[in-house]
Structures are given as structure tokens and as C-alpha cells.
Amino acid sequence: MFLDVLRRRNPKLIEAAIALHQQGRIPANAYVLDLDAVEDNARLFKAEADKRGLKVFAMTKQVGRNSAFCHALVRGGVDRAVAVDMACAVACARAGMSIGHLGHLVQVPRFEAAPAARNIRPDYWTVFSEEKAREAAEASDAAGREQGLMARIQTQGDIFYRGHEGGFPAEDVVAAADMIDGLSGGRFAGITTFPALLFDNETRKVKPTPNLATLTKAAEKLAAAGRSGIEINAPGTTSSVVLDALADAGATQCEPGNGLHGTTPLHALEDLPERPAVVYLSEVSHMHGWRAYCFGGGLYIDPVFPDYDVKAVVAREPTTEETALARVEIPPPSAIDYYGMIDTSGPASPRPGDSVVFGFRGQAFVTRAFTVGISGISTGDPQVASIENIFGGTETWPELR
Incomplete structure (x- = not known):
């Protein structure tokens, strides 16, 4: 196609x-x-994200974390990557990109938390549980830094790819935030899910998943508890034409992958x-x-x-x-x-x-x-x-x- x-x-x-x-x-x-096209795509995407106040972290796994691809993204204004796992973080860092987000699709293994905190130093680090939060915080504390930790949240009715399940109950998000803030070396930074958007074959459109509404409701609960200005990370099927939907839902971060090389499902059907x-x-x-x-x-x-x-x-x-x-x-x-x-x-x-x-x-x-x-x-x-x-x-x- x-x-x-x-x-x-x-x-x-x-x-x-x-x-x-x-x-x-x-x-x-x-x-x-085509690195020329990648650079143009990155520049276009970054400009549209900036208009909506969205931070941009590039997913590079689909093209094997190629260093020249990473360099083209940086020239286009996208200088931060989201890492699918530690191998991805190392490759992107070696290519000259800062790591904006670590630990989301694949949690950081226990004994790799220390090198992640010491060498990768991500802007945001997602955790699915109290155990993983403690590992990340302890490693960051030992490295002499305070790490912004994102809580992956979920509730009944949310959807996940099989094998991607996990996260704090959305109903307990305030308690999760308080727990993270109580960890030496850790700081509650925000919430995330995946996928927030998905392509629907029946309508041939990109639609919000129930997870996106879960993020919005959790953010409201946090605000009611006095926590404002948190980060809301909403990845999935991201091209420039879906940024309004993310911004309207309160997202502050987006993570284009296939969108940066023009291969989201919608790219096959429409000239984006x-x-x-x-x-x-x-x-x-x-x-x-x-x-x-x-x-x-x-x-x-x-x-x-x-x-x-x-x-x-x-x-x-x-x-x-x-x-x-x-x-x-x-x-x-x-x-x-x-x-x-x-x-x-x-x-x-x-x-x-x-x-x-x-x-x-x-x-x-x-x-x-x-x-x-x-x-x-x-x-x-x-x-x-x-x-x-x-x-x-x-x-x-x-x-x-």
C-alpha cells in the first residue's frame, strides 16, 4: 500500500x-x-507541535536507530528521542540525541537502572509500579540527580497490545504521585499511557483510544489534589494531523515514529x-x-x-x-x-x-x-x-x- x-x-x-x-x-x-525528506518532515512536525505547546520525542526503532536518520531529525529541530528499551537509548545517545523518555514500552531492567541514571540521564523515566519507581529513584539518587518519573496508568476499559499491559490504577494516581515524590532521587513528573491513538480499519481514520480519556480524567484528579503543570505523555500513531486531538485532550508530549518517515497507516490512504x-x-x-x-x-x-x-x-x-x-x-x-x-x-x-x-x-x-x-x-x-x-x-x- x-x-x-x-x-x-x-x-x-x-x-x-x-x-x-x-x-x-x-x-x-x-x-x-531519504534523509532530505526526513529532515523536512521533522521540521514540519516540530513547527506544528510548537504551535500547540507539545514536546516532541522521536521514536527511532522502526528504522533501526540509524545514526544518519537521528542527525537528520536534529537538523530538523527534533533533538530528543524516546527509547523503546535500553539498547535503543544507547544507540540514540551515541548518535547525538538526548533521551527525552525512557522506560515506557519496555521497563528498565533492575541492574540496568544504575547505568541508565548515570549515563543516559533521560528527561523523563516511566515506571509501571512502586518497585520500578524505587529502582529508578535509588539509581538516580546514587548518581547525584533527581529524576522526573512518569507513572504509566491504566483502568478498566483501556486497551493495550497483548504483552504491553501494566501500570498504576488510574483511580490511585494521586497516591502514586505522592509515593514517587517521597522517594529520594525521584520526583513525580506526570502520567502516560500507550496507545493513546489508534488507526481504525473500519472508518480508515485515526481515533482516540479509551486510554486518552483516562489520561484526561487522571490529570483532572491530580489538579483537584493541587498538582498542576504535570506532563501528559500520549503516544501512538502520531502524525502532524493528529496533534490537535492530543492538545485538546491536554497532552504535553508526543512521540512520532512512523510519522517522521511518512508511514503511519493514514499516510497510505491520504496525502499528509x-x-x-x-x-x-x-x-x-x-x-x-x-x-x-x-x-x-x-x-x-x-x-x-x-x-x-x-x-x-x-x-x-x-x-x-x-x-x-x-x-x-x-x-x-x-x-x-x-x-x-x-x-x-x-x-x-x-x-x-x-x-x-x-x-x-x-x-x-x-x-x-x-x-x-x-x-x-x-x-x-x-x-x-x-x-x-x-x-x-x-x-x-x-x-x-
Whole structure:
């Protein structure tokens, strides 16, 4: 679905990926990023967030915490990251971003609290329980600092992805705030949930979840107890067009991820201000029967849409023409994606060595793909800025070469 948008709104990215791959300058099995578009998207998003008084923390996991991607965000005015876990925090910090938010999607493990407090030094640190609050506060106290702690809250009727559950009861938010303030090294900073917004397949719109109303009610309860000026963190399916909904609900923080490279579900259906800025690049390996097999490793398509026909541009010369499109079957999530299988009955006529370019909403950090940052696409002079693994490291590609 995103390939159609890419062919129309950013065909130069597809063409640059093919050209650089065919020159041997970038590897197959790679998420390729248009850094010019990323910088523009970040600048646009930051301006819209500033108008509404929203702090912006960038989620970088979907593109493997690529350092050139992080640098493009900083140039666009987004200089803080939200870390999905400690590995993400380390990679983003190494790339020069400050850590705005830590511990939300994945809590900080017990024995990693000390290095988090000492080295990562996040602006905000989310905790799900009194035990986790005490660990964070004690580690921060030992590091000689007072840490702003966010309480993840939840109540009956809130929704979570399976395996993401947890948090303080929203009804007890005042007691949770008092408990956190009583910890040496800790300070109650605010409340959070996830997801606050979700894409609805039936209406094809982004809608608030019950969790967002829970945040609003909890903030009112805190205000009634004399706690004003707290932070309200409301992540999920964030693009610039949903910022009014967050601000109206009282949010003070937002955390765009796919929005910064134009791959939220809504980007596939409407022309939002952010341009699509990422493709997945593969290469035809071999033929078998009526199919051409292309290298996998990064073929994880985030399942925000019902199953649909996956297509790719298959070519040896830069192109986005209809005749270069081919249907591709990718392995189900239960299988390891060593290869994707390209239908050879169409006009594309794949050959071993051809470039294969997909457009989909990915999650590079759960794959074994490379990430590649390309600058200069907007000026017609694409240059490779970075080739990294999913931890933002550069060790693997030079060794292969």
C-alpha cells in the first residue's frame, strides 16, 4: 500500500535505491532512508507541535536507530528521542540525541537502572509500579540527580497490545504521585499511557483510544489534589494531523515514529504533510519454478492493515514504471523470512541480481536488516551517509565488503 504512495510522492527515493544498489554501494536487505525528506518532515512536525505547546520525542526503532536518520531529525529541530528499551537509548545517545523518555514500552531492567541514571540521564523515566519507581529513584539518587518519573496508568476499559499491559490504577494516581515524590532521587513528573491513538480499519481514520480519556480524567484528579503543570505523555500513531486531538485532550508530549518517515497507516490512504521517506531494498537471488526468490531478513510488515497484495518494483535500472511492478509473497510471521517469492508471470520478468524495492510500514529493530541513510536525493545527487545494523552500529557492512 505504501509503494503506491512512494511511486507518486517520492519516486526519486526508489530510483536512488536501485541505482546505488546496482553500483554495489549499498547492500540488499536494507531499509533505505531519504534523509532530505526526513529532515523536512521533522521540521514540519516540530513547527506544528510548537504551535500547540507539545514536546516532541522521536521514536527511532522502526528504522533501526540509524545514526544518519537521528542527525537528520536534529537538523530538523527534533533533538530528543524516546527509547523503546535500553539498547535503543544507547544507540540514540551515541548518535547525538538526548533521551527525552525512557522506560515506557519496555521497563528498565533492575541492574540496568544504575547505568541508565548515570549515563543516559533521560528527561523523563516511566515506571509501571512502586518497585520500578524505587529502582529508578535509588539509581538516580546514587548518581547525584533527581529524576522526573512518569507513572504509566491504566483502568478498566483501556486497551493495550497483548504483552504491553501494566501500570498504576488510574483511580490511585494521586497516591502514586505522592509515593514517587517521597522517594529520594525521584520526583513525580506526570502520567502516560500507550496507545493513546489508534488507526481504525473500519472508518480508515485515526481515533482516540479509551486510554486518552483516562489520561484526561487522571490529570483532572491530580489538579483537584493541587498538582498542576504535570506532563501528559500520549503516544501512538502520531502524525502532524493528529496533534490537535492530543492538545485538546491536554497532552504535553508526543512521540512520532512512523510519522517522521511518512508511514503511519493514514499516510497510505491520504496525502499528509509528511512525505514517505523509507523503502525496503532487496535483490533477486535465484529462480525456482515460476517464482524469483529475493533476499529477506527485513520482511516484517507491521500488521496495521488486513492482508493485502504485496508488490515491489523489480528492476536493474532506476524506474517506478507500472511495468516494473510484481506481486510478492512473503513468509508468514511464524516463519523465518530468508526469502520473498516474486511472481514471474507479470511484465517485470525478474532476473537474478535485479533490485527489488518494497514500500511498507516496517519495524526494522525486530529484523536482521541493514539501515541505509541517503542524502542529496532532493538535489539529484544521492550519496550514502550511513550503512548500519539495527543497533545503529557500523561493524557488519565493512566486514562483508
